[in-house]
Amino acid sequence: MIWHHTGWSNDGKIYNPVDGRACQEFDKRYPEFTNEPRNVHLGLAADGFNPFGNMNQSYSMWPIILTMYNTPPCLCMKESSFMLTLLIPDLKSPIKDIDVFLKPLVEELKMLLDEGVQMRDAATNTIFTMCATLLWTINDYPASSSLSGWSGQELKHNQDAMHVQTNVSKSFVGTLLKNENSKDTQKAREDLENGVFETIYGYKRITTRLINHIQITLSNQLIENVSSHDYHILMQRLQPIGVRAVLPTNALTAIIDLCTFFKKICAWTLDVKDMYCLSSRKKVVPECTNELKALTHGPLNAFSYTACIVHGVRCVVYFRELRRTTQNSGGFTLGEDGTPFYGQLAKIIQLNYLSGYSVVLFHCKWFNTSGKRRSVEKNGIVAIDISREWYVGNAWYDGDLYILAAQVKQVFYIQDPSRNGNNWRVMEDVHN
Template sequence: MIWHHTGWSNDGKIYNPVDGKACQEFDKRYPEFTNEPRNVRLGLAADGFNPFGNMNQSYSMWPIILTMYNTPPWLCMKESSFMLTLLIPDLKSPTKDIDVFLKPLVEELKMLLDEGVQMRDAATNTIFTMCATLLWTINDYPASSSLSGWSGQELKHNQDAMHVQTNVSKSFVGTLLKNENSKDTQKAREDLENWHIRDNLWLQKNNNKINQPHPNYSFKPIDRERLCEFIKGVKLPDGFGSNFKNKVLPNDSNIIWLKSHDYHILMQRLQPIGVRVVLPTNALTAIIDLCTFFKKICAWTLDVKDMYCLSSRKKVVPECTNELKALTHGPLNAFSYTACIVHGVRFVVYFRELRRTTQNSGGFTLGEDGTPFYGQLAKIIQLNYLSGYSVVLFHCKWFNTSGKRRSVEKNGIVAIDISREWYVGNAWYDGDLYILAAQVKQVFYIQDPSRNGNNWRVMEDVHN
């Protein structure tokens, strides 16, 4: 309950809301509340959904959930930590009437802030007065409009990044594939004409019939099929995302049955790569920047100094200080494996995943001189030493990206030529076949559809 009071970040990065400016400003403004670290800080999440959507029945269900930020990040976002305070059912959204439903909750929150309640601290077996405050709400734009009527100006409204990202990705993919989610509609074209914007996209009337013009960025049927074929062929690591192969229609004309996490993967990982085969160069930068924006704000860690840059490529230091004595005696034995888990990430050797629908063998690391190494895992070896110490080594087959035109980075997307896969002989990496497992960052490779041939792959990180 007092983690937020002791778990501050000291490296200039945001790991938890307690590291953000909003919480720090609150602490300065209300020092009496802050002086008692056991006081509770809450966030309110609200959104509506239709529980009978698959039955085509109009109905609205609004859960109002409180989450507590006193606990560390890995606990406060677990379902077991959520408090379902209200469940608002109705034939339509509560909109302006939501204050009627929220009034009992608001009254209780006021009481907890002004008066508090007597609580017993199980750790110290003492009685204290616990207060609570609602720091902000978490919702999408329609819910924010409904909630703003009762919350006042001081309460912050935070937009649910995942929800907004899902809507943007759904609209973008729908427009690319020209399905029911497309925003390129007759009404949208009429709005452009009414506002005198982009006259080359206005509707044209021929023989009293309205026809869509053929703008420069229109997508030909072959591009639509190629985009679906690209998405269908992607193999993701275990637990990272869905199998998109089963979500593309047999004729490669549409993508169906996508959930929020699917759109999350599409927006941040696949769209920046796939759009390069259906969009001209002058449109790519804007789309890739949009995808990169969502990738950064959804990252596990944000850099305070530069909110638009990920804090990646950290220097990895082998953890061998306490094991040095055992290491000097040499290994007692060694074992070889085909899979292992390192820091919660599952790695599988390359030959084992050939018949799998997922890929977990991709690896990336930086050399001492900053040279990027991209490769795939060939062997996993565990060396056991005295006193129960052990070291896990990865035998990696690095792609030969030295020389010109074998590695390209543009718009934040790294593409490599794997034509010299499993390069042997006088290999440029002969002295670096083995590497500590802790030094490898898992990546996966996606076929680059913007280049001719099958030798080019786009490298994607598993974690931001």
Template structure:
């Protein structure tokens, strides 16, 4: 029999199974277990699309199958064994021939409870770790934990504990009795209160008012806050698309310390679909566009507007600033920026010696120079037609919109009254800045700027339209700071230094959200979400997005213990619970 790896058409499969209640959180108890096969022959942005996942079993019932799941899986196992041992004769339409198709089941993917059901190992109680059991390494199949499912479960447990949600909180009487048995955290031990038991308020307990105005940084004491934030940083790093093995080892050491602290203090959307533009036009089934999917337009170069637009007239000054930014930041003009600088140096030796004067002259004269040279430059430019219309400036009349979709993200202006916040943006720009607070020497560095969208404008270059955003920027010097691993911005400081540079290209925008600090109303925590349906790897470069790097929420400088603070496991200004 030929080697399995010799034919790339042989299937490499992964099995995923999990249960859910189709009646959501209603009182009806019911369990439905889908068993799916994922084909890893496909690239990452296709193998997880719903049309490429095979639903092999659907196990319904009043309760979960538990360890009896092997009975339901028996027909599937027999088919998989047949595909591995003998294969089946199938027709290949591409080569117009038949071949023997074989398949291999490489692993399973589950949460911790499903792990136990499929592997036959115990995953609860004193011997809950399946990796520590006898002959664990001799299991015939590799069983993997779904990190995003585990992350969801941990998130629900933390939120349930902080808000004391019935059925979700982990801070119950049995947990307090465990602390008593272990002889730790004596302040949290349960106390007899007549025929009932009193549970003292822990340091993570929130009052009713605090639950209504929830802010992790503004409410929780430093110990619980740092523990939760370090746990968030752990998952942030673990879920990066590329991760080094040495980083994983360091993460393991960090999370052990974090979990130990959580145990000492007693603090203990699931599905990711990799959208792709691979089948944008013809897939023969569902032609509905994704919510934030870009679509091709002969007129608009990038993205598309949403909501109603209105005509507007731009003053000469505003038009000049907007057009200047376009010329200095579009790909088609990039090669000619350096060409203009070289001509300026050759024409005036003073400019060559004075860098600031050179840049000022370059900024003031580039648009005129490009317009004069456009006839020659279009002959050496691959996109000469676009360059020609860019050089001749846009119309004074433009279109203004309240919403825009680009790069898999939906943006709105600040004035749009919506329940969701889509006006926050950030961009990274190369600029000259001070080396440090103490070192006044100038260095070139990439700086992240944060702001909110005030206007969305489509500049009309006669043959095409180009979207730009007009923003209200936070002061990059005194209006941005880093605390406890988070980036905070002050959106209320004076922005006089940015009044003359309010514009940037819509294609450069990265969406961020701002969460107001309760104890400091002028400062906002910066939160970032990846673009919706924009996971095609060659389209979204994670390393070039500063706000997506693991250091953005980092464990560096997150010291859980502070020798200057007295550790307390209870909170005095909040009532405990009688059970």
């Protein structure tokens, strides 16, 4: 419950909402609330759906869910952490009268903020007064317009990025495949017929190959059996790869920029520099910590593993994936001179030191991408030739085979449909 008070990010990245500017401004404005680390920070999500799927049933179901941001990222977004406070069924959308349904919840949230409730701390076996505050709501545009009138304590209304991305991706694919999901008017369609559509005759073929990665089907120009997560993968990972072979440069650049935008804002880890420019940076003064003292004594022992978890991401050595369809062994790092290295994880070594400290090292096999014919980067997409590896035993890095696990960013490789042969892969990094 007090993780948010001690787990702040110190590397300029946002791993949890408590690392964001909105939470930090709230803490500065209400220090009395912040001084008790067991007080609860909440977010409210609201959206409607048809419980009968695509059936022609005029019915609407609106769940109102609270989520708590006190816990680490790996817990606060789990289903077990969601609190279903209301479930509003109606033959028609209750969105016009939603304030009536929300009134009891609003009253309880006000009481929790102003008065709090007596709670027992199981860790210390003490009684304390716990308060709670609602930081913001999370919803799509229609729900946002209805909830905009319900705003106490300068409540912020956040757009559901996944929902917006799904709608954009559906419309984008509908335009390229010329199906009924496109939002284009007839005049806009005629303009496209005389321009971009002259060059995308192969997009259907490329799309058919790409969607096999997420097990959806293409029938009569319509993509079927698609979930929001499928559109998430399609928009951020597969579409930028597929359009390279069929679109002109001007259209290609705009589409890849759009996909990259969603890729950044939907990442598990947000780089503050991508969100806004930092006005200043603090200088870090090194000090002799207990961890540094333990390292100077050298390792006590070492163990070898075939899998581990780094920054919440599961990493697996490549020989375990020979008969699997999933990938967890791809890795990327930069050399001291900025040279990019792409490879696969071969060994995992954990060194144990005094006082319980440990260091995880990776031994990777790196693909030889030196030369223009083995690595190509265009529009932010990197394609590499994996047919050759660096010659171990005579390579310049032979004396430095192991690197820190924290230095490796996990990536996965997709076969490049725009090139002939089976040796070319498109590198996709995993944002975490």
